Amino acid sequence: MIMSRLFKMNLGGCNRKLLAVRLADFADDEGRGIYPGIKRLSDETELSERTIQRLLAEFVQEGILVVVREATGRPGVTTAYDFDLAKLFTYKAGSTGDGVSPVTDDRGVTNEQETGDTGDVDGCQGVTRTVIEPPLEPSSEREGARAGSGEGQSAVIEDRRKVDRDFKLWYRHWPTSLSDSEPAARKAWDALSADERASCIQRTPAFINAVKAIKGKFTFSSVYLSSKAWEKLDDPKSEVALPAVHNPFSRAWMAGLLAELLKAPSQNMPVPTTFQQQQLRAGGDAAEAVRRDRLQKYGWPRVNTMFTQAYDRKGVTVRPDLAALSEAFGRVDTALLQRWQAAFERRGWPWLPNTGHEWFFFPAGEPEQAITDFNDAIARERGNDDAA
Incomplete structure (x- = not known):
């Protein structure tokens, strides 16, 4: 359904439509579950990886695509997207994309009123036409690339209109834009390379969500741009770094387990069985055993999930x-x-579940003191995040 509608839409250029249709082929009927890699998209569409990155960034900036998971840098873990179908199907080309204006013939047919040569209501009974899109790169960019090719270098001259347009779209969504210095931000934007600007556009939504998650404060846009702060998402020691998946019983996995167990146990437990109720009423060791068993089974739901996935050798x-x-x-x-x-x-x-694993990692020292020290370290980290 999504693909058939995309074929009849004007998305602002042939490369944009080609990529959108390929993404739709990955999505389910609700536009969800899109996570192919950049290289795969480049191979299958015959567009350069740089073009793929730029177009994905444009789609995200325009709201057509929504980033639901950032790539972690680990093999096989790519950025995942969903289509925002409401914005996709109401998209109007003109201000973004390849810069192609709708084509109108003498019968009033435009790109927004596509007709085809199938048998549907818009098919061969209407007007069939072929729109030849101009090349994606401006002529000055192609000439610059040719001029430098003799020296083995690419002298790419960016379309200034696109740079301006991308900046305005990005700046409008930065949290401090209303009280910020737009000229300073623009100067920092111009100092970035084309690839850095594309990466900034694509990763800024994830950076904003990460800062909000830790209740942090946003810097001025010019500082964010000049420091390329979105790159902190890939630094595991950064407070805004994205969570990564870690294998069962690894150091990080054990730290996550202890952090969960140090939380207050859940009170959302199933009603005791009739036999358990009798034991609880009787009191004594039997009642204590029932309470302990229920606590271990239901007190920490995420721990149960970690243990279940450990049996399947899946990390968290x-x-x-x-x-x-x-x-x-x-x-x-x-x-x-x-x-x-x-x-x-x-x-x-x-x-710990008995999965046959032979070695385990814990904080240094004897257990009781190590648990106390680890809990204090977590509290200090949270204090630093709040201070930031």
Whole structure:
């Protein structure tokens, strides 16, 4: 359904339509689940990787595409998108794209009133025409590239109108724009390369969401641009870094597990069975055993998820600050592992699943003191985030 509608739409140029149709082929009927890599899109559309990146950034900036997951840099983990179908199907070309104005013939047919040569109501009974799009690059850009080719260099001259247009679209969405210095931001924007501007447009929404998630403060737009702050999303030690997936029983995974267990247990538990209710009423060791069993099973739902996925050798996302703290974790021997298990039992925490894994990482020191020190370290990290 999405593809058939796209074929009849004017998306501002042949390259834009080609990429949009290819993305629609990946999406489900609701426009969701688009996560091909840049190289794959380039190979399948025969557009350059740079063009693919630029067009994706344009689609995101225009609201046609929504970033639902940023690439982490790990093999096989690409940026994931969803179409915003409401904005896609109401899109009007003209201010973005390849700069092609709608073509009108003497019968009043325009790009927004596409007719085709199929058998539908807009098919061969109407007017069929072929629109020849001009090249994506301006003539000055092609000539500049040819002029430098003799020296093995590409002298690409960007279309100033596109640079202006991209800046205005980006600046309008920056959180401090109403109280900011637009000339200073524009100067910083012009100092960026074309690839840096495309990356900025594509990654700024994720950066804004990350800052909001930690309740941080936004810098002036000129500072954001000149420091290329969106690159901090890839720095695991940055407070705005995106969560990464870590394998079961890795240092970061163990840090995420301890952080979850240090939270207050959930009170949303199923009603005890009739037999359990009888034991609870009787009191004593039997009642304590029921309470402990229910706490371990239902007290920390995310921990249950981590354990279930560990059996399938699937990792989970861990906050960057916890991943950074886990670098100090060390591998423990059998005797120390048994002391850790006893510490878990005293606290009513569920113990690690038996998946056949042979080594484990924990904070340095004896369990009780190590747990206290780790909890203090998390609190300091949160304090630093709030201060930022």
